[in-house]
Amino acid sequence: MQHNQPVETLVETMLESCMGSRVGRLHRLVDRQFDQHLRPLGLSVPQMEVLSALTLIGRPVKPSFLADVLSMERSTMSRNLSIMQERGWVEPGDVSATGRSMSVVISREGVLKLESAETAWREAQEAVVAALGTDAPSTLDDWLNKLVADR
Amino acid sequence: MQHNQPVETLVETMLESCMGSRVGRLHRLVDRQFDQHLRPLGLSVPQMEVLSALTLIGRPVKPSFLADVLSMERSTMSRNLSIMQERGWVEPGDVSATGRSMSVVISREGVLKLESAETAWREAQEAVVAALGTDAPSTLDDWLNKLVADR
DNA sequence: CTGGTTATGTTGCATATGCACCTTTTTATG
DNA sequence: CATAAAAAGGTGCATATGCAACATAACCAG
Numbered sequence: 001m002q003h004n005q006p007v008e009t010l011v012e013t014m015l016e017s018c019m020g021s022r023v024g025r026l027h028r029l030v031d032r033q034f035d036q037h038l039r040p041l042g043l044s045v046p047q048m049e050v051l052s053a054l055t056l057i058g059r060p061v062k063p064s065f066l067a068d069v070l071s072m073e074r075s076t077m078s079r080n081l082s083i084m085q086e087r088g089w090v091e092p093g094d095v096s097a098t099g100r101s102m103s104v105v106i107s108r109e110g111v112l113k114l115e116s117a118e119t120a121w122r123e124a125q126e127a128v129v130a131a132l133g134t135d136a137p138s139t140l141d142d143w144l145n146k147l148v149a150d151r
Numbered sequence: 152m153q154h155n156q157p158v159e160t161l162v163e164t165m166l167e168s169c170m171g172s173r174v175g176r177l178h179r180l181v182d183r184q185f186d187q188h189l190r191p192l193g194l195s196v197p198q199m200e201v202l203s204a205l206t207l208i209g210r211p212v213k214p215s216f217l218a219d220v221l222s223m224e225r226s227t228m229s230r231n232l233s234i235m236q237e238r239g240w241v242e243p244g245d246v247s248a249t250g251r252s253m254s255v256v257i258s259r260e261g262v263l264k265l266e267s268a269e270t271a272w273r274e275a276q277e278a279v280v281a282a283l284g285t286d287a288p289s290t291l292d293d294w295l296n297k298l299v300a301d302r
Numbered sequence: 303c304t305g306g307t308t309a310t311g312t313t314g315c316a317t318a319t320g321c322a323c324c325t326t327t328t329t330a331t332g
Numbered sequence: 333c334a335t336a337a338a339a340a341g342g343t344g345c346a347t348a349t350g351c352a353a354c355a356t357a358a359c360c361a362g
Contacts, residue, residue: 010269011206018272019279020185020196021203022291025222027178028349029298034171035350044317045171052172055162064340071176076319078342083317098327102340118161121169128170131297139290140173146282147180179319186320195347215310227349229312234347253310253357 033128037120043113046072046080048121051089051106051114060093060103071148089113184279188271194264197223197231199272202240202257202265211244211254222299240264 015021034045049070054061067077081104084090089110093103106114129136166172185196200221205212218228232255235241240261244254257265280287 010266011203014199014272015203015207017276017280017288018199018203019181019276019283019288019291020272021200021221022288022295023178023181024196024200024348025295026291026298027174028222029295030170030174032350039351045175046318048165048169049172049175052162052166052169056166062340070172071179072318073320074341075321075343078340080318082342096327100327102327115161121165121171125168125170129168131301132170132294133297136294137168137170137173140170140177143283143287144173144176144180146284147177150282175318183320190321197348213310223348224350225311226313226351229310231348233312251357 030128034121034124037124038117041113041117041120043117046070047084047089048114048117050077050080050084051110054090054104054106055111055114060101060105062103066104071144084110181279185272185275188275189268192264192268192271194268197221198235198240199265199268201228201231201235202261205241205255205257206262206265211252211256213254217255222295235261 031045038044038048050066053066053069063077063081064074066072066081067074070077072080081090085104087109088107090104091107092101093105095101182196189195189199201217204217204220214228214232215225217223217232218225221228223231232241236255238260239258241255242258243252244256246252
C-alpha cells in the first residue's frame with residue numbers, strides 16, 4: 001500500500017472538514033432538542049414534518065410526492081405513513097379506477113395533533129435559533145435548495 | 152380551543168422556519184451522499200466518525216468520552232462499538248483494577264478499514280462541498296460549537 | 303475498609319433511514 | 333384493447349438514534 005501521506009493527515013482532513021460527520025452531529029444535537037419537547041406529546045420530528053406538509057398542501061397527495069417534498073425515500077415514507085395511519089392522523093384520499101387509494105390526506109385528528117404541538121414546537125425552535133443565530137434557517141434553506149437542485 | 156391564528160398560519164410558520172425539519176432534511180440528503188459512497192466498503196458514516204476520532208485521539212478512551220466528543224448518547228455509542236468490535240475494527244484498551252477494560256482503541260484492521268475509505272470519502276466530500284459552497288464546513292463548525300456550548 | 307454516591311455501560315422499546323427487491327398500479331404505445 | 337414500460341408502493345435486512353430503566357464499576361467520605 002503506497003500512501004503519499006501518513007494516516008494522521010488523512011484522518012485529520014476527515015475530522016477537520018468531513019461534511020458527513022458535521023451534519024450527523026448537527027442532526028443528533030438539534031433533533032434531540034425537538035424530540036425532548038415533542039416526545040411527551042407522542043410526536044416525532046418526521047411525523048410533524050408529514051402533518052405540516054399535508055396541511056400546507058391541503059389535498060390528497062401520493063406518498064411518493066410527499067417523499068420527494070421532504071427528501072425521504074419512498075420506502076421510509078411508506079413506513080412512516082403506516083404508523084400515522086394506525087393512529088388515525090392520516091387517512092386514504094380519493095380512490096382511483098381500480099377502487100384502491102394511492103393518496104393520503106390529513107385527518108381531523110391529525111390536525112388536532114399538530115395543533116397540540118404548537119407550544120412544544122415553539123420552545124424547541126426558539127432554543128435552537130437562539131443558539132445558532134437568526135441566520136441559520138435561511139442558510140439551511142439555501143443549502144437545501146442547492147442540494148435538491150443538483151440531484 | 153382558542154386559536155388566535157388559523158391552523159394554516161401555524162403550519163406555515165412551522166414549515167417556513169422549523170429547524171427540526173430543515174436539519175432532518177439536510178441530514179437525509181447529505182448522509183445519502185456519503186452512504187452511497189461508503190456502503191460498498193461496508194462502512195457507515197457514524198462508524199467512520201468513530202474510527203477517525205479514535206485514530207486522532209490515539210490512545211484508549213472510555214466509550215462515554217467518545218460519545219461526548221461525537222455528540223452521541225452513551226447507549227448509541229455502546230451499540231455502535233459492539234458492531235465495530237465484532238468486526239475487529241476496535242478492541243479493548245488497558246484493563247483496570249477489576250480486570251475488565253472500560254476503554255477501547257482502534258485496531259490495525261480498523262486503521263486499514265479507514266484507509267480503504269479514503270477515495271470514497273473524498274468523492275462524497277467533494278460532491279457535497281461543491282453543492283453547498285466552501286463556507287459550509289466552517290459554518291457548521293460554528294454551529295456545532297454554539298450548540299455544545301450551551302448544553 | 304465500608305457504605306453511599308456518582309459515573310459508566312447495557313438492554314428493552316420505539317422510531318427513522320436507506321438500499322435492494324419484488325409486487326402492484328399507472329401510463330404509454332402499438 | 334393488449335402489452336410493454338415506467339412509476340409507485342411495500343418488505344426484508346441492516347444500522348442509527350434516544351430515552352428510560354437497570355446493572356456494574358469507580359470514587360469518595362467517614
